[in-house]
Amino acid sequence: MPQMKVAIAGAGAVGRSIARELVRGDHEVxxxxxxxxxxxxxxxxxxTWIHGDACELSLLESARLESYDVVIAATGDDKANLVLSLLGKTExxxxxxVARVNDPRNEWLFDDAWGVDVAVSTPRMLASLVEEAVSVGDLVRLMTFRQGDANLVEITLPDTTPLAGKPVRRLRLPRDTALVTILRGGRVIVPEPDDPFEGxxxxxxxxxxxxxxxxRAVVRLGHPPEPGTD
Structure with missing residues (x-):
């Protein structure tokens, strides 16, 4: 992966954790x-550490924010995260x-009108993971990408799935859909057309x-549903 320059606002537990992962990947933070x-x-x-308010335009100018590829608004204050997102995009x-949502009641604000490309709500992510653990075969929404009205979703195949043994190329996906990853045990598989599915x-x-x-219907049935059926 090419090296990126990433600016993170908020050096609490969340911001530091993100920064550590990025520097391990040789990115400039x-x-x-x-x-x-x-x-x-x-x-x-x-x-690089800077002491100051990430909502202040003068500080962002002195930090040369325009030279960065990504900004992550990771403070514990939703208002600050929104202001930084808007400044990052418009100025x-x-x-x-990418913006952190602390209070799920504020999720509706974190959209492209405020400059947010990806909104990450920790409470919603945790709730989604709980749902995932008990909802084999169902679709669980993990994250919303504000650009393009797209979502990151997860479906766990049941042991008796009709897709078992079929190659990835046989899965006829709906429009505006892409299979990104297959998680199998401890492996992360980047799907190739001839890779078979497993329960x-x-x-x-x-x-x-x-x-x-x-x-949801395509994955459950192993093929597109007949017209007029779920």
Whole structure:
């Protein structure tokens, strides 16, 4: 993967965890933190640390935010995350803005009108993981991508799935849908056309919201449903 420059606002537990993962991947990371007692360069020495308010335009200008590929608004304040997202998109022309949603009641605000490309709600993600654990064969929405009205969804194949043994190329997906990954045991499989499905596979798709019901039916039946059926 090419090296990216990523700016992260918020150096609390969430921001630091993201930064550590990114620096392990050899990406260039800048952390912006408003609280002085959270500014600890020794904690992640590979990152650039800036003490200041990420909602202040002058600070973002001095940090040369326009030179970054991605900004991640990861503070514990939804208002701050929205302001930074809007500034990142409108003032600095960033191509990718990811924002943390702390209060699920505010999710409706985190859309492209506020410059958000991807909104990540920790409470919703946790709830989705619980649903996934008890909903084999059903579709679980894991994340919403604000651009293009697409979602990251997961379907776990039951042991008796009609897809067992069939190659990936035989799965006739609805429009605006892509199979991204197959999780099998401890393996992450990038699907190739001739890879066979197995019972228990966790399938991750990117799909538009309007075709989710059709996708659910296709995976359950092993083929597109007949007209007039679910």
């Amino acid at each position: 800048m952390l912006i933190e408003r609280k002085l007692d959270h500014v600890e360069p020794a904690a992640i020495p590979q990152a 600095f022309g960033l191509g990718r803005v 228990g596979d966790e399938l991750l798709f990117v799909a538009s919201a309007e075709v989710e019901d059709e996708l």
